[in-house]
Amino acid sequence: MSTHYRSPSEYLLAGIDNQILTITLNRPEQLNSLRPEMLDGIRTLISQTESDKEIAVVVIEGAGRAFSAGVDLKVLQGIDPKAGKIGDVFDKPAALTWDTIRHSRCPIIAKVHGACFTGALEIALHCDFIFTTIDTKFGDTHAKFGLRPTWGMSQTLTQAVGVRMAKEISFSARTVLGKEAVRIGIANEAVADKETLDALVDKRAKQIVSNSQASVAAFKDLYNLAQSGLPIDQALEAELEREYPEIADTNDRLADFK
Numbered sequence: 001m002s003t004h005y006r007s008p009s010e011y012l013l014a015g016i017d018n019q020i021l022t023i024t025l026n027r028p029e030q031l032n033s034l035r036p037e038m039l040d041g042i043r044t045l046i047s048q049t050e051s052d053k054e055i056a057v058v059v060i061e062g063a064g065r066a067f068s069a070g071v072d073l074k075v076l077q078g079i080d081p082k083a084g085k086i087g088d089v090f091d092k093p094a095a096l097t098w099d100t101i102r103h104s105r106c107p108i109i110a111k112v113h114g115a116c117f118t119g120a121l122e123i124a125l126h127c128d129f130i131f132t133t134i135d136t137k138f139g140d141t142h143a144k145f146g147l148r149p150t151w152g153m154s155q156t157l158t159q160a161v162g163v164r165m166a167k168e169i170s171f172s173a174r175t176v177l178g179k180e181a182v183r184i185g186i187a188n189e190a191v192a193d194k195e196t197l198d199a200l201v202d203k204r205a206k207q208i209v210s211n212s213q214a215s216v217a218a219f220k221d222l223y224n225l226a227q228s229g230l231p232i233d234q235a236l237e238a239e240l241e242r243e244y245p246e247i248a249d250t251n252d253r254l255a256d257f258k
Contacts, residue, residue, distance in 0.1 A: 005048060009041040013063070019056040019209045020202075021049060021106075028064025033072035034119050039093040042123075043100045050105060056213050057205040059109045060127065066114030067124070070141070084148035094119070094151045098126040102224065105217035107208055111201045112136055112187070113194050121186075122149065125156035128220065130187040131201050133194060136178040138186055144173040159227060161185045212253060214246040 005014045013024040023045055025032035049055040062068050079087055101108050110124035112132040118141045124130050142149055157166040161184045178190035191197050222239055
């Protein structure tokens with residue numbers, strides 16, 4: 001079992017169980033509002049899994065009452081945002097983090113409860129799945145504060161819910177509850193409460209662990225291809241032509257059927 005995962009920030013916790021790395025946002029009194037060092041820490045922990053075959057799935061969750069209320073606006077005190085951008089103090093670590101999430105070989109699950117707003121929603125939307133509770137509140141409040149997205153909201157929310165619904169959510173800054181989040185495509189599934197959410201994520205993560213890690217990694221790469229905007233003929237050709245020599249367990253997994 002891997003033992004070298006140590007949180008680089010006091011605002012994050014890291015734990016391992018059954019080949020699942022859980023990263024916990026750990027500022028519960030501040031509703032886990034995001035600081036730059038938290039983004040750096042998430043990136044560092046996920047990056048470590050790339051060379052560690054004992055980790056098959058990563059779960060990102062929040063301690064206490066919420067997943068995350070979004071960016072900690074106190075960090076911006078003394079900073080003069082230009083043209084609606086909050087600036088490099090957040091944007092640089094955020095870009096490195098979402099790029100790491102999207103290109104990690106491991107599936108990344110956002111386990112979202114309580115609240116998930118703006119920057120936190122952007123990070124969650126970069127994850128492979130979002131599981132939540134029916135009463136969790138989602139929202140994009142950029143426009144409310146005179147800001148524009150720089151962590152991917154205009155792209156990932158559109159892909160999740162379609163451009164018309166994405167515009168409505170962002171332009172109005174309205175709150176979307178967990179049940180609606182599933183209906184419109186933000187989340188995969190919404191359950192009654194946090195305890196049921198914990199059980200669901202644990203079940204789904206263990207199902208992934210039981211499969212071929214190399215095959216799952218290939219699928220993740222190919223689904224990223226599907227989001228690249230290639231014409232369908234080129235995308236189908238690319239799916240066929242891409243090689244994944246890391247998949248070496250096929251015969252073992254088919255042995256019982258031969």
